[in-house]
Amino acid sequence: MSGDPGISLRGVCKTYRGRGSDVVALKDMNLDCPPGSFTALIGPSGCGKSTAMRIALGLEDHDAGEVRIAGQAPATATASGITGVAFQDAALLPWRTVARNVALPLEVLGRDPARYGHEIAKLIELVGLKGYETALPGQLSGGMRQRVSIARSLITSPEVLFMDEPFGALDQIRRRQMNVELQRIWQETKSTALLVTHGIDEAVFLADYVVVMHANPGRVVEVIEIPFPRPRNDELYSSPEFHALTDRIARVLHGQ
C-alpha cells in the first residue's frame, strides 16, 4: 500500500505512566482512512482520540503497534511536507501577520516562503480573509483566527490533512458555516482527511466514515459509513436520514 496517501494505525497502544497509577490512553487501536476519504473520530473526553491523532503526527511516541501515513513512518511523512494540521486552538504566533502565519509550515520545512506568495494569497482568499493579509491575530475574531489556521494547514498542499476539533471554540451557527466551507475546501484539494470532534452532527455532515471510540481504555468500538452524496448542504441537517444516523451514533457513544 506504499504510495497511497492514506492513514493506518495497527494495534497501537499508549500508556501514560503517572506516579503510582498508569492510565491506558489507547489499547490495541486500529484505524484505516482510505486515500481521499474523510474520516471523523468521535468519542467522549479522555477516550484518546486526540492522542491517536498526535501519535499519527509523530508528536507523541506509542508503546506498541504500527503507524503509517501514506505508507511512511509519521516522522518521515511530516518532514516531507505531505501532511497538514489544524488544532482546536488556532495556535497562531501573535507577532506574525496573517500571511506570515500561513507561511509558517513552509519555513519549518525549509522552503522559501517568497516563492509561495501566490498560494498564500489564494488560500487566504479561499478562507474568506482577503484584505486581512497584514493583520495581526490579536485584531481578528475567534472565527477568523480559526480560518487562518485552516489556511495554514493547507499551504503545503497536503495529501493528508489532520484536524483536532478545529471549530471547537466556535458557536453552533458559525460552526455550521465553517463546516460547509471546510467541505468545499477539502473537495478542491482531494486530500485524505482525519477530523477529531465532539460534535455528532458535525461528524455526520462532513465524514465518509465516523469512527466511534470509548474510554478506559481508549479503543475503537464501531465504524459507521455515511452514505450522503456530496456536496452536502444545510438542508441535510433537517432530513430524517440525517437524524437516524446521529441517533444511531449517539446510541453507540452511550454504549447501548
Place this chain on the structure above:
Amino acid sequence: MASRHPFWKSPALRNLLILLAVWEAVGQLKLVAGGALPPVSAILVRFWADRADYPGHVMATVWASVLGFVIGNVAAVGAGVLFVLFPRLQRLARGVNIAVFALPPIAVAPILVLTLQGSAPRVVLAALGVYFVTMTATVVGLSQYDTRSADVVRAYGGGNWLVMKLVRLRGAIPDILGGLRIAAPNAVLGAILAEFGGGGRWGLGTYLLGSLGRGEPARLWGIGLMATLIAGLSYAVFALISSRVLGSTRSVTLNTALPPGDGDANAPLALKIALTAGAAALPFVLWWAFIRVTGVPEMIAKTPWGVVDYLFLADASANARAKLMAALAQTLPITALGMVAGLGFAFLLAICSRMIPGFIRAFMPIALVTQTMPLVALTPLLVLMLGRGLSVTLWITISVTFFPAFVLLVQGIQRVPQSVLDLPRAYGASAWKELRMVSIPAALPYLFAATRLTVPRALLGVMIAEWLATGTGLGNLLNQSRGYLDYGMIWTVASVSVCLSVGFYYAVLAVERRTLTRLGMQVVE
C-alpha cells in the same frame, strides 16, 4: 496601573509636589540632624555651582555601565538559551549562577581592581550585576512558551532548534525586556561600586567618595540624586520599550497546558551526583582559571587554595582567623536583625494592603523608586542623617530588605482571586479570620522568596555602611586590608561573604521547600 487622569492632574504628581514642599520646609528649618537634609533649593543651587564637575563623572559612570550592561546581557541571554536547550548544562552551572547572584559587589570590587586594568573592573562589576537577572528572565521566558504553537512546528517535522527559533525566542522577548529593565539600575550600581574600590579619576563613585569627608550635604545629595536619575532613566527606557513590544506579543487565548517540566527525574543517580559535584566545583575552577588567565602574580591574586593556606596553614593564620571572626561577630547579628525587622515590617504592611488599598496605591511608586536608587548613593545620605553609629547600619539593612520584599509580597497577594477572598466573607468570617485563612497563607511563598532574594542585598548594605560609616565588621576589614595591602585578607573576606550569602540562600531554600511542600504550595522563582 494605567492612570485615567492626564499626568498634570494625576495623584502621583500631586503627591510628588507635596513631598517636595515638605522636603523644602524640613530642610529650611534644619529639622533633620542639624541640616543633614538640605532643602531642595539648596541642592539645586549646589548642583548649579558644581555643574562643571558633573559631565566628566557622569560620562565615565554611564560609559562603564553601558559597556558592562551590553556585555553582561549578551552573556546572560546566550547562557539562558543554552540552559534551556541543554538542561544538564544549567544544572552544572547552578553553582556559578548562585554565586554570581549572591556575591556582594563591594566585596569583589577590590579584587577586580587588583587584577584588572583601567576601567575593566567597572565594566566587569556592571556586567556581573546584570547577568543573573537577565539570565533568569531569559530562562523563564523561554520555558513558558505556547505549547500549541510548538505543536504546529513539530507537526511539520520541526525539531527543538526550529521551535526555539520560530516560537520560543520571539515569545521570550517580553520577559527578557522585563529582565533588562530590572538589570539596568544594577549596572549603574556595579559601576559606581567599582569606582569606590579604587582607581580612576572620573566617575560618580569617585566623586561621591571624594566629597564624603568634606561635610557638604547639598553636594552629596546632588550626586546621589544624579545617580538615581541615571538608574531611573535606564529603567524607564526599558519599561517604555517593553510596553511597546508587549502589545503584539500577548497570546490571544489562554493556554491551559503547561510546558513539560524537568525531564531529568529518571537520570541515573551517578549522573545526578556528578552534576551536583560539578556544580559545586565549577565556581572554584573558574576562580582559579581567572587568576591563571589574567596572569597576576601569586602575591596579589590568591587562588582558592591560597585562601585556605592564608586562613589555616600560614604562620599568621591564627591572627587572620581572629580578625575575621571578630568582623563576622559584628556584621552577622546586625544583618540578621535588620533583615528580620525589614521582612517582618514588609509582611505586616503587605497583609494589611487588602484593608487599605488607597495607602498602597500611594506608597507603591515610592517603593518602586527606591528599587532603582543605587544603594551606594543612598548610604552616604543616611549616614549624614543618622550619624555613624550602629543605627545607620540597621536602617540601611531594613530599607534594602523592606522595599523589595514589600513589592514582591504585594504582587503575590494581589494574585489571589477576589472569589477566594469572598468565600470566607460569604460565610460571615471577620476580617481577621479572612486574613488568617487566605491572605497570610497566600503571602507565605512570597515571604520565603523575598528572604532568599534579599540576603545578598542585606549583606551588601551592611558592608557598604561599615566601609563608609561605622568602621566595623567585614566592610571595614575589607577597607583596612586594602590600606595595609593585606591581599590574603581581601580575597578571604570576598570569598567568605560570597559563601555566607550562598549558604544562607540554600538554608532558606531548604526550609522553604519543606514548609511549602507540607502546605501543598509552589516555590516562587
